[in-house]
Amino acid sequence: MKIFGIDPGSERTGYGCVERSGSRHHLVLCGSLAAPAAATFPERLQHIHKGLVGLLAECRPDCVVVESIFHAKNVRSALKLAHARGIALLAASEAGLCVHEYAPAEIKRAVVGYGRAEKAQVGQMVKLLLGLDAVPAPHDVADALAIAICHLHNSTGAVAETVARHRAPRGTVRSWREFRPS
Amino acid sequence: MKIFGIDPGSERTGYGCVERSGSRHHLVLCGSLAAPAAATFPERLQHIHKGLVGLLAECRPDCVVVESIFHAKNVRSALKLAHARGIALLAASEAGLCVHEYAPAEIKRAVVGYGRAEKAQVGQMVKLLLGLDAVPAPHDVADALAIAICHLHNSTGAVAETVARHRAPRGTVRSWREFRPS
Numbered sequence: 475m476k477i478f479g480i481d482p483g484s485e486r487t488g489y490g491c492v493e494r495s496g497s498r499h500h501l502v503l504c505g506s507l508a509a510p511a512a513a514t515f516p517e518r519l520q521h522i523h524k525g526l527v528g529l530l531a532e533c534r535p536d537c538v539v540v541e542s543i544f545h546a547k548n549v550r551s552a553l554k555l556a557h558a559r560g561i562a563l564l565a566a567s568e569a570g571l572c573v574h575e576y577a578p579a580e581i582k583r584a585v586v587g588y589g590r591a592e593k594a595q596v597g598q599m600v601k602l603l604l605g606l607d608a609v610p611a612p613h614d615v616a617d618a619l620a621i622a623i624c625h626l627h628n629s630t631g632a633v634a635e636t637v638a639r640h641r642a643p644r645g646t647v648r649s650w651r652e653f654r655p656s
Numbered sequence: 657m658k659i660f661g662i663d664p665g666s667e668r669t670g671y672g673c674v675e676r677s678g679s680r681h682h683l684v685l686c687g688s689l690a691a692p693a694a695a696t697f698p699e700r701l702q703h704i705h706k707g708l709v710g711l712l713a714e715c716r717p718d719c720v721v722v723e724s725i726f727h728a729k730n731v732r733s734a735l736k737l738a739h740a741r742g743i744a745l746l747a748a749s750e751a752g753l754c755v756h757e758y759a760p761a762e763i764k765r766a767v768v769g770y771g772r773a774e775k776a777q778v779g780q781m782v783k784l785l786l787g788l789d790a791v792p793a794p795h796d797v798a799d800a801l802a803i804a805i806c807h808l809h810n811s812t813g814a815v816a817e818t819v820a821r822h823r824a825p826r827g828t829v830r831s832w833r834e835f836r837p838s
Binding site for chain 1: 696697698699701702705725731734735736738739740741742743745746748749750754755
């Protein structure tokens with residue numbers, strides 16, 4: 475099962491493709507798309523679209539996963555993000571792929587085990603779960619990978635198992651919701 | 657000068673192309689794009705994209721004009737609209753066209769002469785200015801034409817002239833901002 479996560483943004487769109495082999499996940503590819511600084515807003519969207527169309531054709535994932543944004547705090551930046559998100563959904567639909575959505579807290583809960591985890595904690599867990607040498611950067615890449623991992627967990631019921639593997643030291647008692655990587 | 661106005665929406669996207677010949681405007685084409693009711697959200701965006709790409713290739717306008725949405729009242733519906741708006745901007749950029757934006761009040765002011773005009777007033781003025789037999793329907797179509805007319809006015813400084821032509825009966829004194837069609 476191969477999942478393509480997208481963290482859309484008009485300035486920079488992170489993407490990450492993760493595959494499951496048995497009970498393990500491994501990274502297929504990840505990166506970010508950023509248009510030249512001088513590009514207009516429509517040109518940025520075109521850059522994202524062209525990039526994603528190429529990546530989806532290359533990766534041939536089983537589905538695309540994005541974060542839901544209907545819980546926006548900053549309306550202005552959420553509206554800009556929604557433009558880029560529309561482009562991501564379009565690219566997925568053009569590739570004939572279904573799209574799954576998760577709320578930010580669901581993603582953090584599935585990856586870190588705690589719905590209010592910090593960005594740095596998400597990055598650390600992505601590194602750990604994919605066996606990487608370093609935390610993927612910039613954070614949009616780690617976020618895109620986290621979204622893909624979230625879907626892998628949710629589509630296999632593997633959340634509890636993954637969290638248990640990286641749980642608090644023996645002797646301490648914590649619920650999985652409270653789990654945070656050291 | 658040929659202007660292509662778009663009123664994006666994930667349920668229905670209105671479009672209208674208006675051309676200026678001398679001091680008069682005339683309608684080139686208008687209509688709306690609506691995906692089948694059973695379509696998913698990404699499929700709707702794909703339907704809009706495909707439709708707009710075809711229409712822009714057919715019309716070959718000088719530019720595309722859309723309403724700005726950074727003054728949203730209902731955040732949830734504005735976020736859905738922003739997805740469709742992203743698709744409209746993408747289609748324009750892919751066609752190599754520049755995009756102009758106007759705030760809702762600017763559009764109403766340019767077409768009706770009053771920034772808080774009702775939708776029905778906008779429709780009536782679009783009918784009048786383009787010499788149509790009826791108000792374009794649904795309202796997304798009239799709105800798309802209004803956006804195109806707004807840009808024609810703003811790019812020629814013809815606002816005052818147009819409003820003066822349709823002004824209040826002789827003897828009454830009104831500023832052009834107060835003008836409303838009967």
